[in-house]
Amino acid sequence: AQTVTQSQPEMSVQEAETVTLSCTYDTSESDYYLFWYKQPPSRQMILVIRQEAYKQQNATENRFSVNFQKAAKSFSLKISDSQLGDAAMYFCAYRTMTTDSWGKFQFGAGTQVVVTP
Amino acid sequence: DAGVIQSPRHEVTEMGQEVTLRCKPISGHDYLFWYRQTMMRGLELLIYFNNNVPIDDSGMPEDRFSAKMPNASFSTLKIQPSEPRDSAVYFCASSLAGAAPLNTGELFFGEGSRLTVL
Numbered sequence: 001a002q003t004v005t006q007s008q009p010e011m012s013v014q015e016a017e018t019v020t021l022s023c024t025y026d027t028s029e030s031d032y033y034l035f036w037y038k039q040p041p042s043r044q045m046i047l048v049i050r051q052e053a054y055k056q057q058n059a060t061e062n063r064f065s066v067n068f069q070k071a072a073k074s075f076s077l078k079i080s081d082s083q084l085g086d087a088a089m090y091f092c093a094y095r096t097m098t099t100d101s102w103g104k105f106q107f108g109a110g111t112q113v114v115v116t117p
Numbered sequence: 118d119a120g121v122i123q124s125p126r127h128e129v130t131e132m133g134q135e136v137t138l139r140c141k142p143i144s145g146h147d148y149l150f151w152y153r154q155t156m157m158r159g160l161e162l163l164i165y166f167n168n169n170v171p172i173d174d175s176g177m178p179e180d181r182f183s184a185k186m187p188n189a190s191f192s193t194l195k196i197q198p199s200e201p202r203d204s205a206v207y208f209c210a211s212s213l214a215g216a217a218p219l220n221t222g223e224l225f226f227g228e229g230s231r232l233t234v235l
Contacts (some may be wrong), residue, residue: 032178033221033222035222035223035224040229043206043225043228043231044228044229045208045210045224045226047197047223050221050222050223058231067185088174091160093224095222095224097222104149104173105224107160109159
């Protein structure tokens with residue numbers, strides 16, 4: 001079974017600075033999705049960024065970018081020019097592309113990002 | 118386009134009462150998931166459906182929990198009788214079937230139902 005590990009329970013960053021959240025996962029599959037979701041205090045789960053494992057290029061979405069290291073099974077999220085609105089819990093997630101287990105979606109424990117003025 | 122719709126947003130009930138949480142997935146989505154979120158256990162998958170059929174309910178805590186999906190646009194999660202340890206936020210999420218590149222694989226979440234059992 002796949003597991004997703006987020007080793008940082010909390011990260012603090014100053015406004016306008018950069019913070020990197022780590023995520024590692026364990027899988028024997030070659031094709032899969034990886035995601036970062038954000039959960040602000042409103043508790044809504046919001047997709048931040050996604051990466052397909054077969055894509056070499058790291059995904060970027062405005063101030064958010066990932067460093068996907070397939071061999072190392074690492075998927076870190078970098079938030080650049082941090083804003084107060086970035087304060088939230090961030091979850092790393094893995095989803096198989098295998099049809100048999102399509103429903104399986106593994107979430108990490110989450111990293112709380114605190115943004116200070 | 119409407120997202121995943123859950124009701125109620127908040128529910129406060131007393132131990133022993135029946136609780137029913139409702140979910141309307143995004144139209145056209147083939148998969149529907151029920152998750153429970155607590156501080157202690159994080160996000161837990163309770164059950165998921167494909168084309169209205171339950172595929173995996175191994176995450177359902179015990180017989181007090183049941184879930185149904187009578188049609189493609191509606192699902193319920195029922196707890197009977199409820200207990201204080203059931204207090205949590207319950208999320209419903211939906212997704213399309215199929216792998217990349219046709220499908221982004223994304224889960225679309227509702228806003229969650231916060232349940233408090235006294």
